[in-house]
Amino acid sequence: MIRLEKVSYSYPDGTPALEDLNLVIKKGEFIGVIGKNGSGKSTLALQLSGLLKPQTGRVMIREMDTRDPSKLSGIRKLVGIVFQNPETQFVGRTVEEDLAFGPENLCLPPVEIRKCVDLALAETGLEKYRHRSPKALSGGQGQCVALAGVLAMRPECLIFDEVTSMLDPKSGIAVLETIKKLHRKGKTIVYITHNLEELHDADRILIMEKGKMRLEGDPESVFSDVSLQTLGLSLPSLIELAENLKMHGIVIPWEKTSTPQSFAEEICRLFLKT
């Protein structure tokens, strides 16, 4: 679906952000991206959505080169992005106007737009705030508006840049569930986060370092990679606990480490069996 070929990018002030990056994202994949601050994750996200153009190399989105201006409108329909800082994403004076902005640009008929907007509001639980200004909301509510703005456009591929960073655990899980549902419907997802717990069910995890791809693999193998610690990343608590228990002969299978419920269930099963 998206292909990066030897992409390099430096910001106008000369800061290098991406170096010789190669990457292929297949249709319907759920890709997690992690890495230290300043490792180039957000820059990658902007490249993947065609908002920044590579200086060398090229980004192909379904065989459309992002540097080709005539392809831009096609690319916009295909890829949606939620920025890291939700405040930078608002374009409307009311939440409703903000959510309608994308579908309006896609030239959908009014009835259709209203449907998209209502659905996106419902999915993010924002119905109450329809007529409020998106800037007169709390941090977490704003983050949900930013998310809804892209959901309303229903693109094929969605890029999320730390979209649960300001959410309490419960709302964060709800948002992640919404995203997983989109994935199950066949959408391609690129999910940037610092919270490794959220990537338990990802198809593939990429670890970035200084603008390069450092490590790549499925969650289980990435989480058990010894170099994780040297990359400044720490394991989710439950996985760490499972690793420790393993040393004492208590083996919790990988799938059971995803939620506290499944973990506790597994322990009960193990202990009550004997």
Next chain:
Amino acid sequence: MPIILENVSFSYSRKTPLETSALRDVNLRIEKGEFVGILGEKGAGKSTLTKLFNGVLKPETGTVRVDGLDPSLREAKRRIGMVFQQAADQLFCKTVYEEIAFGLLNFGHSKKETEERVYEAIEAVSLDQTELSRDPFSLSGGEMQRVALASALALRPDYLVLDEPITGLDPSGKKEILETLKRIKEKGTAVVTVTHNLKGFFPLLERIVLIREGRIAFQGSRESYLEKGCEPLPPIASMMKELRARGMPVNLAVFTVEDALEEILRLKSILGKENSEN
């Protein structure tokens, strides 16, 4: 002397049809040298509360006093260091150095003292010295967060009020900031932090204030928070709660991986004994 809030209420867009009540009847005391966590779901009123501490917002009813002073006074501001929720909103200088030095110069510290403190602050948030000459607006999200933290830390306030200070930081950055906060707390600074990151903060918190729909739903020690079954919980604690819910005789006041390991091994030996007795 502490920060004291008495019967504080606050609404946004007051006297307009879009009036939103954000806080109601809040009574709260923050003592010197405490480590307090403010928890609550999105839109609960946490950020509003922190903005009342330093006078950015004025209470609609009730009073706020910082060491007996009105929080909008400069003398009160000197005692409170603040990091807002959106770090990007709080940066306004041309370079990172100026950004961190801004408050220091304003409060009348000498050039030399300022320079020393700036270097100390970027060390504390592990920013590279080469970043000092960069435009804060051109930093990545996590780097901005670090600069915002550094600019508050450099002031060495009596109360450090933080609104989700470690969001957007990578795991090692989180760990470093937590270490720093622990250290300055031990030196006598009160740390009040809004947070959703219970995994990182829970072991540090001495007192928890839980806000629900603008009211204080709970305030007290970490242990009583766990006993009362409040939410949210760090992943380990919520796993322990699940175990207890399934009838396992485990201690609920467990929230680090090491303690959880011990607790589960203990559980295993208890159950093993029962089984062999039967």
Next chain:
Amino acid sequence: MQEPVFSYVPGASLLHKLDPRTKIAAVMLLGVLTFRIDNFAGIVALFVFFFALALLSGLPMKVFFRAVRPMMLFIFFIFLTQLFFTDGRALASYWVLKPSLEGLEKGFKLAARFILLLLFAALLTASTDPSAITCGIERMLRPLPLRWLGVSSFELATMMNISIAFLPLLFERVERTKAAQAARGIDFVKNPFHSVPALAIPLLRGVIRDAEELALAMESRGYQGSRRTSIHELSMQKSDWKALFILALFIILVLVL
């Protein structure tokens, strides 16, 4: 915190449901009318008409008065200039100032006209979603041969949208930068000579940044300045024609008065 003036107040009244074009046209016509009529009866009739509409909108009166309040000083000033600088029968004489009876009348009328104008505008903005207003204007402009000027009605509408949105954006920047600076020891009240310049430059940088971000945000959601649709389905209903008919009757009535 700034109070929202001329802001939209959601509702389900008859007025809320009218097509924005009907309301825009009505406000324009009423605006012209306020400045055409010259008798007190007409002005009273317009006030009565306004109150009738305001009641119909189901919104609290203070929503509308809030729009007038910030302009009160300006209106009072206009009233005074009329009062003192119109020739006519003198009411009294203070030093060189000679308020005249004609001036009093003219002053009252002019002040009333400005107030009416503001009230009707507030009625429009309070009962119509702001994006519906721009959408309505866009549709009203569409038949004009704007292409000769090198712009499309869509671009014009977006430009209008953004410039309307820009003011709050600027206010917000000011609030935020002030809060950030106050938190680090700038005293805006005591020390304006230091604090105002300290605010100006960051503000400028901030606004430029906001504009860049807005452009990127719009681009990311597919905005290209070309044809776009709107969430607001504009269609003139029976009630719209009825409203315009009533308006026409009213205008004739006022002109006859």
